[in-house]
Amino acid sequence: MLLSPNALPGYHAGQGVSVCTMIKNGKPTKRQIILEEAAKLFKDKGYVGTSMRDIAGQVGMEAASMYNHIKSKDEILDHICFRISDIYIAHLQEIEELPLSYGEKLRTLIRRHIQLMIEDGPEVSVANHDYKYLPAARLTDFTDARRRYEKGFAALIAAGTAAGEFQSVNPTVALFTILSAVRWIELWFKPGRSLSAQELEDHIITMLLNGLENR
Structure with missing residues (x-):
């Protein structure tokens, strides 16, 4: 059985979630709003093409007032990139310790990767492109940090192959095939489409792992 995010050891509601999620649980701070809106602008216009004045206008603040909450664009980019990398690495470390088969671990890791892209799409896009x-x-x-995540992901595939759960494939090729396959989500998927987020996860995992697992 695949585990939900809440079932992962060490997972706490509200930890590592987007500002959109936190809005549902309480009023976000001005800093949180600035970070959320800045990520959207960076995704749409690029980091270089976005000014602090653009961000201030997006959140309805004077640029001078915004500096009381954020020092610079560099600070915003740093926060976004390392928040996303920290979440990815935390998921990997948690899943590595779960008492599951390698196939189930890989399914859970891919599912969490997809969920983060859906829930925090602008932030993931910025971390992927503007880092x-x-x-x-x-x-x-x-x-x-990216290399640590990729190395751990590939090691999970290699361990599954050694255990006879996966076909004999190059772990690095398998790793980047999986990561490339899920990256297109940021270009296509939007909530409200005929395909739900859950269905999207299920279809991607089925297509990816049916070609990897031994039958």
């Missing part, structure tokens, strides 16, 4: 604008030291930290 290169981080200052040099932070860029190194971020790329190191």
Whole structure:
């Protein structure tokens, strides 16, 4: 049985969720609103093409007032990129410890990857595309975090292959095939389409893993 996010060890409601989710549970702070709206603008216009004045206009504030909550665009980008990478790595670490088969672990990890893309689409898009604008030291930290996630993901596939659960495939090829397959979600999926988020997850997982698992 696949686990829901709430069933993951160490998962707490409201932890690592988007501002949109937090709005449902209580009034967000001005800083949270700024971060949420900035991510949308970065996704639509690009990090370079978005000014602090654009962000202030989006949230209905004077630019000077916004600096009481956010120091710079660099701070916003840093927050978005590392929040997303921290969530991905936390999911991987939690799932690695679950008493499940490698196939179930991989299903759960892919499902969480998809859910994050659906729930925090603008932030994930920014972390995927605009991370290169981080200052040099932070860029190194971020790329190191990405490599840790990718290495752990590939190791999970390799362990499943060694255990006889998966076909004999190159783990790196399998890893980037999976990540590439789910990345298109940010370009196509929008809530309210005829396909629900749950159905989207199920279809993607079925298509990906039927070609990987031994039968």
